[in-house]
Amino acid sequence: MSEIVKTDVVIIGAGPVGLFAVFELGLYDLKCHLIDILDRPGGQCAELYPEKPIYDIPAWPEISGQGLTDRLMEQIKPFAPQFHFNRMVTRLERQAYGQFHVETDEGEIFEAKVVVIAAGGGSFQPKRPPVPGIEAFEGKSVFYSVRRMEEFRDQDVLIVGGGDSALDWALNLQPITRSLTVVHRRAEFRAAPDSVKKMFELVESGSVRFELGQVSGLKGEDGVLTGATIKSADSEIELPVTRLLPFFGLTMKLGPIADWGLNLHENLIPVSVETFETSQPGIFAIGDINWYPGKLKLILSGFHEAALMTQAAKRIVSPGERVVFQYTTSSTSLQKKLGVN
Amino acid sequence: MTKITFVTFDGVRIDTDAENGSTVMESAIRNAVPGIDAECGGACACATCHVYIADAWKDAAGEPEAMEEDMLDFAYDVRPSSRLSCQIRVSNELDGLVVHVPERQA
Numbered sequence: 318m319s320e321i322v323k324t325d326v327v328i329i330g331a332g333p334v335g336l337f338a339v340f341e342l343g344l345y346d347l348k349c350h351l352i353d354i355l356d357r358p359g360g361q362c363a364e365l366y367p368e369k370p371i372y373d374i375p376a377w378p379e380i381s382g383q384g385l386t387d388r389l390m391e392q393i394k395p396f397a398p399q400f401h402f403n404r405m406v407t408r409l410e411r412q413a414y415g416q417f418h419v420e421t422d423e424g425e426i427f428e429a430k431v432v433v434i435a436a437g438g439g440s441f442q443p444k445r446p447p448v449p450g451i452e453a454f455e456g457k458s459v460f461y462s463v464r465r466m467e468e469f470r471d472q473d474v475l476i477v478g479g480g481d482s483a484l485d486w487a488l489n490l491q492p493i494t495r496s497l498t499v500v501h502r503r504a505e506f507r508a509a510p511d512s513v514k515k516m517f518e519l520v521e522s523g524s525v526r527f528e529l530g531q532v533s534g535l536k537g538e539d540g541v542l543t544g545a546t547i548k549s550a551d552s553e554i555e556l557p558v559t560r561l562l563p564f565f566g567l568t569m570k571l572g573p574i575a576d577w578g579l580n581l582h583e584n585l586i587p588v589s590v591e592t593f594e595t596s597q598p599g600i601f602a603i604g605d606i607n608w609y610p611g612k613l614k615l616i617l618s619g620f621h622e623a624a625l626m627t628q629a630a631k632r633i634v635s636p637g638e639r640v641v642f643q644y645t646t647s648s649t650s651l652q653k654k655l656g657v658n
Numbered sequence: 659m660t661k662i663t664f665v666t667f668d669g670v671r672i673d674t675d676a677e678n679g680s681t682v683m684e685s686a687i688r689n690a691v692p693g694i695d696a697e698c699g700g701a702c703a704c705a706t707c708h709v710y711i712a713d714a715w716k717d718a719a720g721e722p723e724a725m726e727e728d729m730l731d732f733a734y735d736v737r738p739s740s741r742l743s744c745q746i747r748v749s750n751e752l753d754g755l756v757v758h759v760p761e762r763q764a
Contacts, residue, residue, distance in 0.1 A: 361698070365697070365698040365701065365703040365704055366698060366701045366703045369701045369703065438697065444732060444734070444764045445764075446734075447734050447735045447761075478731065479731055480728075480731065501731075502731065502736055503727065503731075505724070505727065507728045507731065531736070565731070565732050566705070566731075566732035568697075568704075568706070568763075568764035569697060
């Protein structure tokens with residue numbers, strides 16, 4: 318087990334609202350660690366619409382999802398938040414002495430006085446393709462990402478998809494596999510043209526097999542895959558397959574949050590509108606993941622919630638200390654924290 | 659107003675009045691059609707407003723553009739009649755359109 322990381326606040330989710338919470342908490346000297354399942358900050362803004370314009374951020378008539386993320390990252394820089402990407406929080410438990418332990422699927426443990434859930438629509442998880450019985454093979458023969466390349470050595474590997482993940486892994490894994498087949502539903506690819514060209518060179522030389530179609534069935538027992546059926550418009554073929562890598566993008570799932578003993582309302586977390594605290598004292602929920610009467614899933618609502626949550630969080634972290642409300646425009650102490658004075 | 663009928667996976671028909679210029683997805687959301695998630699809110703970024711266009715309407719609804727095809731790669735159970743409903747603009751030509759909702763979006 319790794320060493321326990323101690324901090325004031327753990328923020329689950331590094332989307333715009335989680336990022337802005339760092340700013341509000343930072344003004345009150347609360348140090349934050351952020352954990353996100355994606356490989357970069359921005360949440361839905363980065364994953365779903367980095368290039369798409371947003372029109373309802375106050376004072377920004379038009380800003381892209383990526384632009385908003387970049388500016389938030391710049392704004393919170395003075396508070397030196399610690400980011401932990403590519404991790405899912407699996408457990409959240411209050412310890413006997415009142416602090417929380419936050420555990421990730423990488424086995425890390427964070428100890429925090431306050432936990433802020435800013436998880437948006439939940440965690441982004443790989444989409445499962447519509448193949449009957451695929452669940453039984455997951456983790457043994459079917460993988461949605463490559464964590465260890467050795468898992469694929471001397472295997473008959475089938476990669477499904479036409480994006481960068483699919484083609485990059487086809488090119489990287491091909492040298493170590495026994496056979497490698499790529500299946501995609503159409504002749505056009507989203508992946509970088511250079512990767513597509515390289516893959517078709519391997520197809521020409523006979524090192525990679527390409528099939529136009531969709532996987533319609535799997536064969537095998539006890540999670541051990543032996544074959545797959547590929548269905549195209551006019552034919553059906555069977556291939557020997559021992560490893561399947563489907564790349565169908567990501568979808569949002571509430572995930573382990575449902576197991577943390579919080580009251581839920583239609584997969585959302587009800588909160589107090591005064592403090593944005595959940596049914597469990599010390600655990601807050603802000604942004605799209607929370608619910609209260611009149612809730613609107615807007616980024617600006619999440620920003621407001623972050624500011625109010627901070628007042629309550631500060632009282633928990635520094636009990637007995639007077640919480641002084643100040644403006645960044647006029648407070649020299651806040652300006653010092655921001656590094657502008 | 660243009661009539662658009664959604665047929666859910668269970669076979670329930672939901673008739674909606676859609677405004678010209680809006681999208682078929684927006685009409686589904688306004689009328690709480692089950693099975694249309696539209697996670698990204700119409701940015702052609704998530705493939706969770708996937709529908710099947712009835713054969714008779716395929717020409718009127720048009721062909722998906724490249725970006726939509728890219729997103730359809732991520733949809734569940736894609737067929738030749740698949741479209742993303744956020745990319746179909748409502749117009750008089752679509753009056754009476756019938757779209758089928760897939761079993762699930764992801």
